[in-house]
Amino acid sequence: MSLAINEEKNRIVRHGLLELAEHWVLALSGLILLLSGMFELPMGTRYGITSIPGLTWSGDYITSLTVHYVASVIFIVAGIFHIIYHGLLKEQGLMPRRGDIKASVIVVKSFFGKGEEPPFDKYLPEQRLAYLGMAVIIAVIVISGLVKTYKNIYAPDLSHTIVLWATWLHNIFFVLFILAFAGHIGAIVLKPNRPMVRGIFTGAVRLDYARHRHPLWLAEANTTAPLPVPSAGKSEDGKGVTAVIDGSPAEAAGETPASPEAEVAGTTESKRTETAGVTAEKPSREESPNA
């Protein structure tokens, strides 16, 4: 696995195209599910949403159910693909590790100016915990939703106990999903996390940010696998210097074969390697680009 770096443009690829696609397919279908689910509650007529141009269908439960079903197919396929694909490739950098809870407390405290945050891997400890939390919430919603769907089509007289469990779990975890989503958005609003936002849109984050805040991510590539002989140079467009640093641990950090985003991809043909770009110094607050 490789870390694609563009020194000149100060970028490092954090997510491959596949990961970006997975994230956005899940996010967009999830939002549609959220919205159409709300309309099923029912909210369209109750809150006058039907009078909003473009949302007149919100009061038609059969239409919103169809929309809910279509989004469900996309969401479930993408979600299960994500688990199976990365599980089989052992790309499990988002899975929580021992000590993540303790580390998360330290990180959250640091957001409020108490103490310093530790050096991070590709993902923050609370990101790993949130990932598991979100996965559990989604799993409950999907399983209960499948029971409800089965009931709708094949077994309207399914045991009332099962229907009650499926319905209420679906409703309660729907609320938890909204809270988790709000937490997700809230986390990226926090100043220290903002440099990561670029990553989920373009695939790459600032290299100086990664070096400063995620040194373990870069260091793993540097220390646990032999690096190719450095031969830094100009890229074809003559603008940037690209470094592709090989090392298997990056895979463990959840990286799929990167199709570097435009800013980096423009220079990947001349895949120069550069070891100098990888340092694992523990950053200090004063040096922080986010401070």
Next chain:
Amino acid sequence: MEKKLTLNRRRFLKTATAAAMVGTAGALSVPRQAEAGEGQLATLIDLTRCDGCFDRETPACVSACKKIKAGKLPEPADPIPVPFPIGKVEDWSKKKEVGDRLTPYNLIFVQKADVEIDGRKKTVYIPRRCMHCDNPACATLCPFASNHKFENGSVVIDPDTCFGGAKCQAVCPWKIPQRQSGIGVYLKVLPTLMGNGIMVKCDLCSDLLKEGKTPACIEACPKKAMSIGPRKEIYAKAEALAAKIGGYLYGKEENGGTSTLYLSPVPFDRLDAAVQKGPGKPGLGAVKRRMAGTDGMGKAVLAAPAIGIAAGVAGAFAGLSKRKDRMKKER
């Protein structure tokens, strides 16, 4: 002292959480006592027998229903909270006597259709109530599982958990369920912001069926125009009678099939044209099950996990072979 307090608080929280969990599990694990009767039931309403009890002030079925359901609904809150932003309150509590349409206090009424049969004018009387559909959208789409179809075919709304959102009414092709505002669990949550009462409709006298008795309307009919029994028998009886008189059946195909069959000497489209229709007064037209249009996509939802697994395995194989190729090249 502080330690003791902390322990007490912790113990209290533990106890409260455990109690909440046990309570929730208990509430969810006890199904309502509405699983009435044995096996699937159906009812037959023979319009060749019903005379609308023209000699009575109120048809017997309507009186019997009103009598058995009297006092079942608590008095609504006074004043009834006005829901924001729609501001629409439905209060039938001051008009409980209404008997010529469906209301939360009148779960059956008799429609009148003046038609011509063989050149002669005739009045057909049609007792109307919930059809107890085979795949009722009112129940399957209820967001709180308050409305449920039981194994005996009865479709029953639980007044204790219903929020009165009227979704069941909106998806019912006959708009049968009726709302009474100011009653129900919504009063204990956010009465002006969530919910608007409870929905009420015929429950086929589930409590009577459970005791092995007959629903009140059927029992009360002086003309024996209504009957209830095992679904297969009722269906066979209805079809035999229809064949014998050259009559027509309603409820067999409508909305994907129902547990209620009407037998009429005239086609139902003529009855539909002749009856008075409006809120609480359903028609008798041809009705397709609208939700059938979503079944295909629903089946795709059920297949989605398998598609996801297949895509994940295929993708991982592709990823692994790509990885091997890269490693070979690097060597």
